[in-house]
Amino acid sequence: MNSAKRTVTSRGRVIAHPKRFTPTTPSPLQLPPPQLPLSPLLQTTADPPLNPKAVDLNRKRKRLVGSKVTHMPSLTFDDESDDEADDDSDVSEDDDIVNQPAKKIMRTTSSCPAFDKENIDITDNNERINMNINNVYIKLNTSFNDNMKKFEKRFNRLTSACLSSKNSSLDQFKSSSADGFQLEVLCGSVNLLDVCARNYGDYARQILRILYTTEELCSSILPTDSTHFARKPLDIVRFRKFHDAIRNKYRIASNKYDEFYHFCLRRKLVDFLCDERKRQIKRKEKLTNNRQQQQQPTHLQEAPSHHQQQPRHDEQLPVHDQQQLSNTAKNDSSTENTNHLD
DNA sequence: TGCAGACAAGAGTCGTCCAA
DNA sequence: TTGGACGACTCTTGTCTGCA
Structure with missing residues (x-):
């Protein structure tokens, strides 16, 4: 491993032929927490979202506002009249879908007062559903954080117990028999x-x-x-x-x-x-x-020699x-x- | 009470190993 | 080939303990 090309760090370590440069990056603790795409209500901590698909749900929420809940797999608020709109929409679609007005909105432009009233009710219903979803996420997030804190405390206690027992006792390393040991070194x-x-x-x-x-x-x-x-x-x-x-x-x-x-x-x-x-x-x-x-005081140079330490x-x-x-x-x-x- | 020694924690840096 | 994980060493800082 020794090579002719050697450099020395500021602390004196010899770098023999460095193979890879390791850039000094700020520690993860110094980095800002990742920006979660979830709504501010859900960003109670820096923890990542529990479900990666929550990002998609958030994006879908844009579309859901003012529209009908047609793309929430776990919720079944659809009525049969929405089937037409659902046939043309796809959960896996990207930003184009988000930016495009939902087909359900097209129906809100109807001049029929009955349809308008129905759409207002649907909008209110969607807002309530979104609030409920947010509340569920907040509760899940809070519960997860609490459990993680409890787990961390238990883990720290276990670690300290293991370390203390390992450091304090020699018995676990001692031989069971006294044979095979020298009497003098x-x-x-x-x-x-x-x-x-x-x-x-x-x-x-x-x-x-x-x-x-x-x-x-x-x-x-x-x-x-x-x-x-x-x-x-x-x-x-x-x-x-x-x-x-x-x-x-x-x-x-x-x-x-x-x-x-x-x-x-x-x-x-x-x-x-x-x-x-x-x-x-x-x-x-x-x-x-x-x-x-x-050396400083000249008049003390003739002092007794016991001051001069060898x-x-x-x-x-x-x-x-x-x-x-x-x-x-x-x-x-x-x-x-x-x-x-x- | 002050000092010296032992110890612990943590940051920094580097090399090696190994999986992607 | 690259980057993360890990081990090892250095150094700083602070605390604890025994002793004079």
């Missing part, structure tokens, strides 16, 4: 299994601090197959020893260790490495401030963190991590 002369810790997270951090130097922890990421990251992965040989220590310390079944590492440990380790970087930057800032304070071994920053520190001081994060490419 040596790192030099230190048996890693003798290290005491409050919990597996604390133990993992201590083991990492034993296996790796602070520089390595601050300049590396967890071992991964991907090569597009700016920081190099931790040494895989020592990381296998880390896995051995964790698995043997807490008697985790070998067939469940992957799941344990993925769900319980990985995130802790990622945050640990990130926090190590922050801590080192903080230490470096303190060291820099102390040096500046020592940099610790773990305070030697890698190149990219020095760059990051300088960028932090400049309040300009746009140029960080640009000089630490391999």
Whole structure:
């Protein structure tokens, strides 16, 4: 995956031979809700219409006003005299039908007073039907939203319960038998299994601090197959020893260790490495401030030597963190991590 | 009470996989 | 070939907890 053409993002990620440009689009939450073609009475929420055909119903409603309800499949208000008009109209017709006057309207132009009175009654009846349809849609929409909210609450409770149980209990990953586990995992002369810790997270951090130097922890990421990251992965040989220590310390079944590492440990380790970087930057800032304070007052240069702090071994920053520190001081994060490419 | 460490949440970005 | 889903890492911000 490594290629000669590599670019670096503002956050320091190495883009090895980008294949596809992913445009930055506003999140769906930032986008305006879709404009529903339904009437304003139905647009109580941003939810899409329950039935996609509601769009068609809405368009038909244009035609229904002032006409007779002849195209509502679920309603049977037709009388037999409308059959002629219905024969020439089709539900599947498009805008032409909507824009064209319905044939029923042609009958309202009759000079017969009886027909006029009948059409007025039909119009009033249609308006009442439309109002009823709107009310039904509103009730359905409200009921759907209420049920969705209830479902969301239940789902969130279930999710949190699953996550809490998964994070809090090691028992589900432990082996049923104590056989097959090592009594010692040596790192030099230190048996890693003798290290005491409050919990597996604390133990993992201590083991990492034993296996790796602070520089390595601050300049590396967890071992991964991907090569597009700016920081190099931790040494895989020592990381296998880390896995051995964790698995043997807490008697985790070998067939469940992957799941344990993925769900319980990985995130802790990622945050640990990130926090190590922050801590080192903080230490470096303190060291820099102390040096500046020592250099500024000339009359204090002859002060006792215990003010002069010698940099610790773990305070030697890698190149990219020095760059990051300088960028932090400049309040300009746009140029960080640009000089630490391999 | 202040500080340091651990942890969590979320946004941003990228690569990979896979279905259309 | 394209775009969505998903996983992974980085970074920021904030909260919680233990300790001196």
